[in-house]
């Protein structure tokens with residue numbers, strides 16, 4: 758077996774084990790999906806943040822909503838807080854890197870919005886501060902974390918804890934969960950479109 762094939766098989770084995778445990782997250786997934794649908798139906802928006810691969814996930818999630826996921830429906834308001842290099846460098850330079858998301862939350866979040874913080878370790882200070890700032894603004898807060906949850910899970914209204922301790926695998930499960938949320942949001946808004 759080549760090294761690449763060995764890695765492939767070890768990823769498949771790990772995912773088999775994690776997928777077996779994923780159904781246990783159903784109550785939290787249902788709660789999160791309902792919070793997102795309720796917020797969007799009220800005219801509120803989603804704000805999403807994370808670092809590194811999770812920054813890419815934040816952008817991916819926002820684009821599924823403002824653009825499209827699978828089915829035709831109206832564009833939905835969602836902003837990834839990871840994309841404005843001027844805001845990120847200004848806030849990081851003039852305040853602190855820990856503040857890059859929280860300050861944008863203070864500027865943009867309205868009561869009733871949803872803030873989704875994505876952190877595999879649950880320990881990224883800028884994500885934790887964003888969750889805290891969102892709470893203070895009256896937003897509903899969701900943490901996507903790894904199995905341990907970390908402080909991010911503690912300070913969110915609901916946490917979706919991917920059943921793994923490996924960063925890469927947690928990220929892979931996060932994107933699966935994000936797609937499940939998008940599927941459920943599509944259900945609500947495609948029905949709206951046909952009503």
Ligand SMILES: O=C(CO)[C@@H](O)[C@H](O)[C@H](O)[C@H](O)COP(=O)(O)O
Pocket residue numbers: 808809810811875876877878879880881884924925928
């Ligand atoms: O994609 C990866 C690793 O797979 C990295 O870019 C990773 O996201 C970065 O190291 C992040 O800074 C990790 O932050 P977090 O998930 O612990 O909040």
Ligand SMILES: [Zn+2]
Pocket residue numbers: 810925928
């Ligand atoms: Zn990665």
